[in-house]
Amino acid sequence: MSTDKPLILISNDDSIASKGIKVLTEVMSEIGDVVVVAPDSHQSGMGHAITLGTPLRVSKSLRLGPEIEAYKCSGTPADCIKFGKHFILKERKIDLVVSGINHGSNSSISVIYSGTMSAAIEAALEGIPAIGFSLCDFSADADFDHIRAYVKNIAQKVIEEGLPTGLALNVNFPAKTDQPIAGVKIARQAIAVFRETFEERRDPYGKPYYWMDGFLQNNDNNGGTDEDALKENFISIVPVKFDLTDYQAIEQLKSWNL
Amino acid sequence: MSTDKPLILISNDDSIASKGIKVLTEVMSEIGDVVVVAPDSHQSGMGHAITLGTPLRVSKSLRLGPEIEAYKCSGTPADCIKFGKHFILKERKIDLVVSGINHGSNSSISVIYSGTMSAAIEAALEGIPAIGFSLCDFSADADFDHIRAYVKNIAQKVIEEGLPTGLALNVNFPAKTDQPIAGVKIARQAIAVFRETFEERRDPYGKPYYWMDGFLQNNDNNGGTDEDALKENFISIVPVKFDLTDYQAIEQLKSWNL
Numbered sequence: 401m402s403t404d405k406p407l408i409l410i411s412n413d414d415s416i417a418s419k420g421i422k423v424l425t426e427v428m429s430e431i432g433d434v435v436v437v438a439p440d441s442h443q444s445g446m447g448h449a450i451t452l453g454t455p456l457r458v459s460k461s462l463r464l465g466p467e468i469e470a471y472k473c474s475g476t477p478a479d480c481i482k483f484g485k486h487f488i489l490k491e492r493k494i495d496l497v498v499s500g501i502n503h504g505s506n507s508s509i510s511v512i513y514s515g516t517m518s519a520a521i522e523a524a525l526e527g528i529p530a531i532g533f534s535l536c537d538f539s540a541d542a543d544f545d546h547i548r549a550y551v552k553n554i555a556q557k558v559i560e561e562g563l564p565t566g567l568a569l570n571v572n573f574p575a576k577t578d579q580p581i582a583g584v585k586i587a588r589q590a591i592a593v594f595r596e597t598f599e600e601r602r603d604p605y606g607k608p609y610y611w612m613d614g615f616l617q618n619n620d621n622n623g624g625t626d627e628d629a630l631k632e633n634f635i636s637i638v639p640v641k642f643d644l645t646d647y648q649a650i651e652q653l654k655s656w657n658l
Numbered sequence: 659m660s661t662d663k664p665l666i667l668i669s670n671d672d673s674i675a676s677k678g679i680k681v682l683t684e685v686m687s688e689i690g691d692v693v694v695v696a697p698d699s700h701q702s703g704m705g706h707a708i709t710l711g712t713p714l715r716v717s718k719s720l721r722l723g724p725e726i727e728a729y730k731c732s733g734t735p736a737d738c739i740k741f742g743k744h745f746i747l748k749e750r751k752i753d754l755v756v757s758g759i760n761h762g763s764n765s766s767i768s769v770i771y772s773g774t775m776s777a778a779i780e781a782a783l784e785g786i787p788a789i790g791f792s793l794c795d796f797s798a799d800a801d802f803d804h805i806r807a808y809v810k811n812i813a814q815k816v817i818e819e820g821l822p823t824g825l826a827l828n829v830n831f832p833a834k835t836d837q838p839i840a841g842v843k844i845a846r847q848a849i850a851v852f853r854e855t856f857e858e859r860r861d862p863y864g865k866p867y868y869w870m871d872g873f874l875q876n877n878d879n880n881g882g883t884d885e886d887a888l889k890e891n892f893i894s895i896v897p898v899k900f901d902l903t904d905y906q907a908i909e910q911l912k913s914w915n916l
Contacts, residue, residue, distance in 0.1 A: 610715075645898065
């Protein structure tokens with residue numbers, strides 16, 4: 401099945417049964433040979449979790465159509481990329497990894513909790529150009545038609561231009577409205593935080609359990625963020641790299657003489 | 659139980675039953691009032707996962723002694739910090755969050771998979787000074803005696819000096835050897851990658867399952883990393899901040915005119 405078309409590995413965190421990965425697979429099939437390795441159940445909020453101490457189950461899936469080489473995996477999005485690269489495709493060069501299209505935003509601090517972005521970042525760590533796509537619409541039957549052309553264009557551009565080693569793109573699309581998309585903005589991650597509340601309830605046996613709920617509080621007013629772009633109906637693209645070092649703080653800490 | 663001593667919230671990812679959190683609680687009790695909220699089971703490799711779609715169970719635990727206010731939680735390390743801050747301690751100012759002491763290194767790229775560090779980073783996102791402590795020894799009965807004084811000193815220094823908003827410290831200690839610890843180095847995160855392999859086995863019913871194994875491959879030879887420090891028997895301290903934006907790449911991507 402080897403052709404001269406680019407080889408594209410696809411994953412997500414909403415599971416192989418979601419509409420978003422179906423759309424993404426359709427669009428990527430127009431520009432390359434695709435292989436899908438995606439979770440067999442919902443993995444939202446899994447962050448960069450990996451499966452340790454438990455083996456993985458992986459099997460072929462026909463859910464995306466008989467013509468698509470697809471696998472469902474019992475693990476996390478990061479597990480899917482590892483397994484795809486090191487087991488399923490281990491003899492082949494992967495040209496692009498795409499993750500999504502996520503049902504819901506992964507802008508700002510959401511990137512830390514996002515399984516969608518962990519799949520893209522895992523690929524970037526492996527030196528593969530990678531893109532995480534997310535739509536700011538959580539509904540299971542979200543409308544993706546207004547973004548198909550953008551998804552294809554961004555993926556083609558990354559295949560043509562490449563990305564610096566270790567870099568992934570965090571791409572967020574506005575939800576469908578009456579207004580057309582205003583364009584694309586290259587942005588930085590807004591420094592925001594989730595404000596959580598916990599609601600205590602009692603189970604039928606009188607024991608407490610707690611539901612977490614929360615909302616994003618964005619105090620970042622310095623402009624140029626992904627949140628700013630999305631508010632103005634632009635697509636936001638944040639280049640992300642996994643180096644948490646705060647280089648400015650290094651000198652300060654050295655002065656502590658620990 | 660309110661005193662004028664600093665209030666310290668403690669968590670980890672090895673669970674409330676681990677030796678590392680017992681040692682950390684003992685040391686922190688010497689310098690402040692402690693409250694422990696820790697997972698009720700092993701959460702290694704959970705990265706920054708949070709529990710969505712399932713409620714949390716939380717109950718008091720006597721495992722750290724009757725004099726310690728401790729809670730075990732069914733969620734991840736990040737959940738524990740959220741619940742500790744927004745439910746258990748919601749009326750009180752938390753002066754420091756400490757996580758660990760992890761049984762095993764969290765240097766270099768391990769920080770992305772680390773539940774220990776996700777607890778510290780979650781606290782930093784909330785604006786609380788935070789430290790993740792890890793010992794480069796995976797054994798359940800690891801010897802922590804050679805690092806107790808350092809743990810206390812680093813925590814005291816952070817309480818005295820504070821940390822810039824959003825900053826957490828990733829502190830890794832060499833395992834106990836015949837050699838004394840050489841000192842403390844402020845370092846940057848080594849850019850390394852895990853090399854994974856998957857071993858296929860068959861279950862008693864003939865179905866395949868896959869064990870993941872791997873090792874850290876460090877190709878970062880530019881000096882000044884946490885891996886360099888640990889190799890020379892130094893304690894490494896990396897200041898970490900959760901902003902994945904690659905600012906250098908922003909200009910490059912703008913030239914693509916997407």
